Amino acid sequence: MNGPHDLGGQMGFGPVAPEKDEPYFHAEWEKRALGVTLTAGAMGAWNIDESRHARESLHPADYYASSYYEIWIKALETLLKRHNFVTENDFKAGDAVDPAATPKRVLRAENVPATLAKGGPCDRPVEGPARFSLGQRVRTKNFHPTGHTRLPRYARGKEGVIDAVRDGFVFPDSNAPGQGENPQRVYTVVFSGGELWGEGADSALEVSIDAWESYLEPA
């Protein structure tokens, strides 16, 4: 979707503000927000693509007014309601009022190290040869799906070069709405600054994205 999250090339947000010796957390609640997000995700009711889509589906005004942990929590509330773990009644009461769906699993403290160490690999075997080869010129599709996609707007309809042929990976566009992993090969595609930004672009700039095969056509 052409949502507020798709920020590449947007203007008006002002300078970057690096913080010297930045702490990992700026408030106690941020620690709990990280932990609640990870432990709730570990229930296995939704995948990372659905959670990303929940975040980018926040109203743009809300998205831009929120810190990243705030975005996480707002999206988490949506996911918990959608999957019947928490109801509006629960939120109103600030307590467990209604019964909840049964999770696939509950992440216990003793299992956290192993779970974090394992991570969630998204590579999947794909059959058949790669459609594109190293050095080949390709053009990204110009599309505007209303659902989740990982092809950013600034890189749509642009001509670039295959810089790396990667493994097969879960396809986010179908995985986010629960339509299956449908793995596809991923390619690193590199574009010149001029191709992306036109007049006045930095001539010594190259930008690459990682693109699923169906985002690409031969140039």
Add this chain to the structure above:
Amino acid sequence: MAARVRALETILTRKGLIDPEAIDVIVDTYETKVGPRNGARVVARAWSDPEFADWLKRDATAAIASLGYSGRQGEHMQAVFNTAETHNLVVCTLCSCYPWSVLGLPPVWYKAPPYRSRAVIDPRGVLQEFGLTLAANKKIRVWDSTAELRYLVVPQRPADTDGWSEDKLAELVTRDSMIGTALAREAA
């Protein structure tokens, strides 16, 4: 927001859906165990050992795992090496993708709109805000982490560090130098 998160944790805990002690372990992990020290060890090894550097170039996930760093948001790693000609910069314009296993949790600016919007269109301007001015003819390669690959920048080894131990070299490798918003520290 503090009250909202507390309420959420309470609801989920009372329903038996989460274990609050698991949250404590997660927080402790990312406050004390997983951070940019990990990435600095990887870079220092690459500077010291050409064979390791070569492995890191070919198969970063395996090379990094050999030092004990793997797992969440580091499942599929790619190391990109700065050279005399090219400076690398990593961003996630769509969300906040970041190599947790080697750099830990991302800083606020990495997740915020100013960096995410401008890193791909005006990287030189962004770098200047970090106090880094690159020569006009230095190429910049920006890596937008739009899939599940996570990028680690290997900065150039600073001059006058011949014979330094890996521990000493690792001290020169900052978090920002592994994102690409800084160079490695100079030898004091």
